[in-house]
Amino acid sequence: MKCPVCEKGTLKKGTVKEVMFGVYLGEFPAELCSVCGESFTDERTTRKIEDAAKKKGIWGLGKKTKITRTGNSLAVRIPKEIADFLNLKEGREAFIHPEEKKIVIET
Numbered sequence: 001m002k003c004p005v006c007e008k009g010t011l012k013k014g015t016v017k018e019v020m021f022g023v024y025l026g027e028f029p030a031e032l033c034s035v036c037g038e039s040f041t042d043e044r045t046t047r048k049i050e051d052a053a054k055k056k057g058i059w060g061l062g063k064k065t066k067i068t069r070t071g072n073s074l075a076v077r078i079p080k081e082i083a084d085f086l087n088l089k090e091g092r093e094a095f096i097h098p099e100e101k102k103i104v105i106e107t
């Protein structure tokens with residue numbers, strides 16, 4: 001089967017190590033592209049990965065948030081679930097920096 005992403009490679013059976021938000025979820029069977037390295041999992045495996053993420057309490061941690069204005073700066077609301085996951089507390093210092101098209105906040 002041809003890779004639907006790069007349309008150059010062929011898909012071979014293998015395994016993929018799933019990491020979500022920096023948390024290792026385990027190794028799962030997948031089809032891997034020989035050229036771009038993209039991995040594809042079937043519906044059953046995708047559900048298993050979802051279950052593993054739920055067990056680790058990280059399922060649904062990626063959320064939409066709005067950028068608001070506060071004085072001359074912009075503010076990003078951190079959802080409660082993410083704050084709880086990282087054990088963030090009000091008043092704590094954090095280091096913020098850009099990384100390509102992302103903003104990284106280190107706590």
Ligand SMILES: [Zn+2]
Pocket residue numbers: 003004005006007008009033034035036037038
């Ligand atoms: Zn590919």
